[in-house]
Amino acid sequence: MEDLHKFLKVKFEVPEIPYPGSIVKVKIGALKSEGGTRRKTFIVGGEKTFPFFSKETNPPILALQVLDKPLNVPKQVLMEIKEAVNDPVEWAKLCIEKFQAEVLAIKFISAHPSYGVKSKIEIKETLKKILNDIEVPLILCAPGSDEKDAEILEEAAKIAKGEKCILASATLTNNYKKIVEAALKNEHLVAAETDCDPALQKSLNERLMNEGLSIDQIVMDPTSAALGLGIEYSISIIEQLKLNALKGDEKALQAPIACIRASPYSLTCREAWIEDLGLGSPEIRGILWESITALSLFIAGANIIVMMNPKALIQLKTFFDLGEKN
Amino acid sequence: MSKPSPIMVYNLLPKKNCGECKVPTCMAFALKLIEGEAEFEECPYLTEEQKIKLSALISPPIKAVSFGKRKLIVGGERVLYRHELRFFHPTIFSININDSLSEEKIKEKALYIKNFKIERAGEKFLIDSITVTSESGDCEKFRKAVRIIKETSDLPLILYSLNPKVIQAGVDEIADEKPILCSAKIDTLKSFIEISKRYSCPLTLESSDLNELKIMAEKANGLEVLLNPGAPSIKPFNLLSNVIAIRRCGIEFKIKEFSHPILAALNFIAKEAWMEALLASMLIIRYASILILNLMSIENLLPLFILRESVYSNPRVPATVSPGLYEIGKPNENSPVILTTNYALTYYLVTGDLENAGINCYVLIFDSQGMSVLNALAGGLLSSEAIKKLIQESKIEEKVSHRKLVIPGGIAKLKWEIEEATGWEVIVGPEESSGLPSFLKREGLC
Numbered sequence: 096m097e098d099l100h101k102f103l104k105v106k107f108e109v110p111e112i113p114y115p116g117s118i119v120k121v122k123i124g125a126l127k128s129e130g131g132t133r134r135k136t137f138i139v140g141g142e143k144t145f146p147f148f149s150k151e152t153n154p155p156i157l158a159l160q161v162l163d164k165p166l167n168v169p170k171q172v173l174m175e176i177k178e179a180v181n182d183p184v185e186w187a188k189l190c191i192e193k194f195q196a197e198v199l200a201i202k203f204i205s206a207h208p209s210y211g212v213k214s215k216i217e218i219k220e221t222l223k224k225i226l227n228d229i230e231v232p233l234i235l236c237a238p239g240s241d242e243k244d245a246e247i248l249e250e251a252a253k254i255a256k257g258e259k260c261i262l263a264s265a266t267l268t269n270n271y272k273k274i275v276e277a278a279l280k281n282e283h284l285v286a287a288e289t290d291c292d293p294a295l296q297k298s299l300n301e302r303l304m305n306e307g308l309s310i311d312q313i314v315m316d317p318t319s320a321a322l323g324l325g326i327e328y329s330i331s332i333i334e335q336l337k338l339n340a341l342k343g344d345e346k347a348l349q350a351p352i353a354c355i356r357a358s359p360y361s362l363t364c365r366e367a368w369i370e371d372l373g374l375g376s377p378e379i380r381g382i383l384w385e386s387i388t389a390l391s392l393f394i395a396g397a398n399i400i401v402m403m404n405p406k407a408l409i410q411l412k413t414f415f416d417l418g419e420k421n
Numbered sequence: 422m423s424k425p426s427p428i429m430v431y432n433l434l435p436k437k438n439c440g441e442c443k444v445p446t447c448m449a450f451a452l453k454l455i456e457g458e459a460e461f462e463e464c465p466y467l468t469e470e471q472k473i474k475l476s477a478l479i480s481p482p483i484k485a486v487s488f489g490k491r492k493l494i495v496g497g498e499r500v501l502y503r504h505e506l507r508f509f510h511p512t513i514f515s516i517n518i519n520d521s522l523s524e525e526k527i528k529e530k531a532l533y534i535k536n537f538k539i540e541r542a543g544e545k546f547l548i549d550s551i552t553v554t555s556e557s558g559d560c561e562k563f564r565k566a567v568r569i570i571k572e573t574s575d576l577p578l579i580l581y582s583l584n585p586k587v588i589q590a591g592v593d594e595i596a597d598e599k600p601i602l603c604s605a606k607i608d609t610l611k612s613f614i615e616i617s618k619r620y621s622c623p624l625t626l627e628s629s630d631l632n633e634l635k636i637m638a639e640k641a642n643g644l645e646v647l648l649n650p651g652a653p654s655i656k657p658f659n660l661l662s663n664v665i666a667i668r669r670c671g672i673e674f675k676i677k678e679f680s681h682p683i684l685a686a687l688n689f690i691a692k693e694a695w696m697e698a699l700l701a702s703m704l705i706i707r708y709a710s711i712l713i714l715n716l717m718s719i720e721n722l723l724p725l726f727i728l729r730e731s732v733y734s735n736p737r738v739p740a741t742v743s744p745g746l747y748e749i750g751k752p753n754e755n756s757p758v759i760l761t762t763n764y765a766l767t768y769y770l771v772t773g774d775l776e777n778a779g780i781n782c783y784v785l786i787f788d789s790q791g792m793s794v795l796n797a798l799a800g801g802l803l804s805s806e807a808i809k810k811l812i813q814e815s816k817i818e819e820k821v822s823h824r825k826l827v828i829p830g831g832i833a834k835l836k837w838e839i840e841e842a843t844g845w846e847v848i849v850g851p852e853e854s855s856g857l858p859s860f861l862k863r864e865g866l867c
Contacts, residue, residue, distance in 0.1 A: 105632055107630075107631040107632035107634075107635055109631075109666045109669060109847065110670070112673075141624060147662045147707070148657065148669070150662075150759065198686065209856060281708060317814070320766070322506075323724075323731075323769065324773070325740075325765075325766045325767050325769075326727075326728065326731050327503070327731035327732055327734055327736070328505070330731075330732065331502070331503055331736060334502045334503075334504060335502075335504055338502070346448050347524055363768070363773055363774070363777060364769065365772065365773045365776055365777075366541070366723060368777070369776070372552075373539075374539070374717050374720065374723060375719035375720030375721075375723070376720045379695070379718075379720045380720040380723065380724070382695075383698055383699075383720070383721065384724055386695075386699060387698070387699065387702045387724050387725075387728060390699055390702055390703060391706055391728065394703050394706050394707060410695060410699070411699075414696060414699050417657065418658040418661075419701075420656060420660055
């Protein structure tokens, strides 16, 4: 058996059968020269396979989310942002300057009917200041109410005209037509939100395209399930959508995936926050909970991941830096 | 994924429909075999020839390997993506103990691992295995460490050393317990194969070079083999790429040498606990059958246990919790009573939202067979009679002095029916569980 070394000159290459399709490239954010005011933009998508299946794997774009009003902010997040929680602009600045998020998501939670409606003027003011003080691309998140979503996104879209923000989100039950119209008129992208169902996702994407969007103006947010709350559904829906897109026969599913809801949701899982001596340090657990959720979404194929706990984002970024090294 | 047709499998069965395999007909048994839900050994009437043919037809592309006294099975996988069928044998967490520790410390660690237990909604999470690593390189020290661990716990063991003499000393201590031998490199392969044959133990082959691994697997043909595609100095993401490449070669390209379960020794690769946990989570989703970990603390292991349980759950069977009465916080006789289904996601959402808001209450979990509220209603499972029975069996009437039941908004139309059947006042709650805490407060129920 001493002669085994002589075989070693050959390098083993994994056989490759390239998929016929690929994920569409979508550009987020617009520079000054492109009609916006962002200092940086990102192109997501373009991949032909799953992460780590081929030699090149791009890490995901990691965003942090702020709320325009501090409603139900998880304790873990509060510990990091402290007083800034009361001022969405200060909170946003921390996310970008201190915690190095690549994209900022702002959720207009105050417009949700169950929290009493904040005046549109306040929302406008907040967004104007954020556009002025923050230079990364933005995801504008509606409150998640069928009656309010379109109205709020329409307002926000107008103020951020030309910035190529992601309007989040069009759903099968809200006024998606109005959202698409606002995106087209003001040069934005649209997130198409469904819950773990490839058929519904396809149907929604097709409807958005019928309203005039092209596939490179859409990102998909197909799940809200986090670790401990059905992460397996998230993994499987993303893998199914990716496979359908890569096999090339579902053009309407070739949009990149932006997980906007799942990672922040991880902080609501009981085990992520509970102070129970039997479960060890809640701080370590909480950070890990969100970074493992986000990492799972990425491994399955998500291109953009919105997170909530700055420490989890930092952990994940460090992990992607170290993963390349010994 | 290519599956054989049921008729091809059926034709190799005795067609007696005797039911001795506990499946009523041979056709139904054939379907189960194809789905990997039954083993052909369960049929007592197969000839050797039929067995060989069946095995070629339905054996999983990734071989199964068993180890330890209790014959823990790893591998036996059939698909790259869980939605295509399911993943079968959950990733084993094997916690590492170095032989250079003092005897007391070794015993203490082994005891901690043995007694480790976390419970979640009736589910128990236990550590599956212990790895003994020779740090000293000393045969006697290794032998002693193995002995102490064997005397402390009966968990299946993995013996780790690159020196075959050390492994020989260790395996000699537990000759009849089928530990996994870890790891042969190309220069020590011959001696390792001899030991593996002598003691009938599974052998791990180690190299970060896939070509080298393939040559070694060819030589180890006929043994129970595991592949460890990362030497201690490998970059974490290269390890991940190797693991994925091996599994794709095994399943997509049917390359025989790569059709073995994969072992990854993260204890050597990750420098810090959080990093080990993140790397482990990627490898749970992507194909590792065994992870050797340094991690011991609950806050690091709990998310990994939950991720593993999720990834290895059967996508065709909805996750459920046991029906019955659950307490949130410290409820008393005035606390509200909330009804929902036993679909695990519903349960975690509802109880999580209530707990998060610090509400003390009772939750009555209805047996919807894992369906969500709306599906259970549509499927006729959620009826006033069934709720009456649940109220009686749970003895909730002995725990609270009021008779007010909060039901999910989605089943509002059952309000009158339930009131008539149970005599309870029914309060229609919100459709989303996130609205529940504020609803209870608004209604003055807590």
